[in-house]
Amino acid sequence: MEQEKKLTEQESLHLITMMINKAKESYHDTGIGAIMWGAVIAICSLVRLSEVQFDYKLPFDIYLLTLVAIIPQIFISIKEKKERKVKSYDDAYMDYLWLGFGISIFLLIHISNNIFGEWGSWANEYRNITGKPVIFRFSEYVAPLFLMLYGMPTFVTGAACKFKPMLWGGIFCWICCIIAIYTSIKIDLLLTAASAILAWLVPGIIMEKEYRSYKKEQAQLNV
Amino acid sequence: MFKELDPILHSQLRLAVMSLLISVKEAEFTFLKEKTNATAGNLSVQIQKLKEAGYIEIIKQFKDNYPQTICKITSFGVNAFEEYVKNLQSYLTNHK
Numbered sequence: 001m002e003q004e005k006k007l008t009e010q011e012s013l014h015l016i017t018m019m020i021n022k023a024k025e026s027y028h029d030t031g032i033g034a035i036m037w038g039a040v041i042a043i044c045s046l047v048r049l050s051e052v053q054f055d056y057k058l059p060f061d062i063y064l065l066t067l068v069a070i071i072p073q074i075f076i077s078i079k080e081k082k083e084r085k086v087k088s089y090d091d092a093y094m095d096y097l098w099l100g101f102g103i104s105i106f107l108l109i110h111i112s113n114n115i116f117g118e119w120g121s122w123a124n125e126y127r128n129i130t131g132k133p134v135i136f137r138f139s140e141y142v143a144p145l146f147l148m149l150y151g152m153p154t155f156v157t158g159a160a161c162k163f164k165p166m167l168w169g170g171i172f173c174w175i176c177c178i179i180a181i182y183t184s185i186k187i188d189l190l191l192t193a194a195s196a197i198l199a200w201l202v203p204g205i206i207m208e209k210e211y212r213s214y215k216k217e218q219a220q221l222n223v
Numbered sequence: 224m225f226k227e228l229d230p231i232l233h234s235q236l237r238l239a240v241m242s243l244l245i246s247v248k249e250a251e252f253t254f255l256k257e258k259t260n261a262t263a264g265n266l267s268v269q270i271q272k273l274k275e276a277g278y279i280e281i282i283k284q285f286k287d288n289y290p291q292t293i294c295k296i297t298s299f300g301v302n303a304f305e306e307y308v309k310n311l312q313s314y315l316t317n318h319k
Contacts, residue, residue: 007233007234007235007238009228009311009314009315010315011235012228012233012238012311013311013312013315015235015238015239015242016238016242016308018242019238019239019242019243019246019258019259020242020243020245020246022243022258023242023243023246023247023250023258024246026254026258082286082287085250085251085253085254085257086247086249086250086251086254087247087248087249087250088246088247088248089247089248091248092248218257
């Protein structure tokens with residue numbers, strides 16, 4: 001591009017539009033984080049489902065895998081930030097949105113564990129006094145709460161980044177949330193796994209493919 | 224009446240740089256070079272002119288032991304760019 005070339009008004013307008021579009025095209029998420037979290041949540045839900053279905057128990061809580069996954073996530077985030085040559089205005093909002101989501105998830109785990117503990121002792125007492133079984137199962141209402149939370153940042157990210165697979169993934173989480181209110185714990189776990197796959201794993205794979213082809217294009221342009 | 228277009232912005236490379244920077248929070252020098260297809264020398268001169276006009280801010284730092292130049296549009300630059308686009312549009316409307 002020549003530095004001092006004078007432009008006609010039409011050329012100026014065309015150049016502005018072209019450059020704004022070029023800037024927009026340069027935001028490409030690697031999708032690795034979404035792939036990892038989609039896979040982790042789906043694995044956790046399916047393993048828990050197999051524990052319930054085949055009546056066995058692993059020596060550890062499978063959901064601890066979500067805590068372990070935080071470590072690679074930190075490395076992924078640092079690496080992606082280092083590689084990024086441009087910072088968009090949306091970057092900071094997205095970071096806060098997903099950080100807020102993470103904090104909300106851990107708060108919800110803490111809240112539900114507390115309710116579960118209290119509810120368990122109350123249910124035991126009820127059973128001992130009345131001799132009747134407790135019909136209400138608190139555990140069957142935990143999945144809809146998580147699915148409701150899963151849908152929120154996924155939907156917002158999909159809408160803000162104009163990335164339809166994630167937008168639909170967020171909506172799918174909310175549909176599963178409604179269904180999970182009326183289904184057994186086994187179906188709840190299946191719905192959670194399906195949500196994780198459709199909201200994060202699949203969009204993550206699409207993002208990763210797009211990122212690869214963008215990188216390839218850039219490499220060809222620089223030859 | 225049609226206002227004169229800002230001479231600082233009415234130049235191909237400077238306008239390209241400003242159009243890129245208006246869309247992002249900040250960008251590395253290498254990003255601007257890649258998107259404008261300009262040579263490093265040309266680009267350096269033009270971003271310096273934009274800096275002198277107060278339209279952009281240039282931050283020089285080190286990243287992994289390598290020098291890194293980051294460019295950021297200032298609020299003054301945003302106003303100048305908006306004014307430029309407004310004048311451009313009014314010119315094009317009046318000359319249709």
